Amino acid sequence: LNLGAIARIWRGGCIIRARFLNRITEAYERNPELVNLMLDPFFLDILNRNQADWREIVALGVTNGIPIPAFSASLGYYDSYRAARLPANLLQAQRDFFGAHTYERTDKPEGEFFHTNWPEVVED
Structure with a gap:
């Protein structure tokens, strides 16, 4: 497009x-x-200058029980986009546990997939 x-x-x-x-x-x-507007110098500058205020707005909303889903979801997207490793990587392990979907390890070459028999790991 x-x-x-x-x-x-x-x-x-x-x-x-x-x-x-x-x-x-x-x-x-x-x-x-x-590939992403956040990488354009104009938008990157705006994000960098306003990041602290954005976080404060989300924190105030959460603290006061005010739902601000667009602000909080977009902040989550922003944080996940610029992070090399995320807690969401845990999802690979969960998918493997429930459906043997395999996972990649960060200490192995990209494209190398693994499966673990999770019940055996838990019993040990």
Whole structure:
């Protein structure tokens, strides 16, 4: 998909005619192979400058019992995108336990898959 062209089309015929869409178009014009807007210098700068405030808003929402799912989910996405290793890697082990789906180990070459007989490990 040509994401820059899509942003340009939205700008012309949609209620969303914000300057923000211009920035998206510009980002993809600068780098047509851009895999994520967060990697564009303009958006990266905004994220870096406002990260602390973003975290504070999410923390205040959670502390006060105010649901802010878009803010908290997007912060989680941001954190997971820039992390090399995540607690979510545990999901591979869970999938292997419940369905023998195998998993990759970080200490082995990429593409090498393993299966563990988890009940035996738990019994030991």
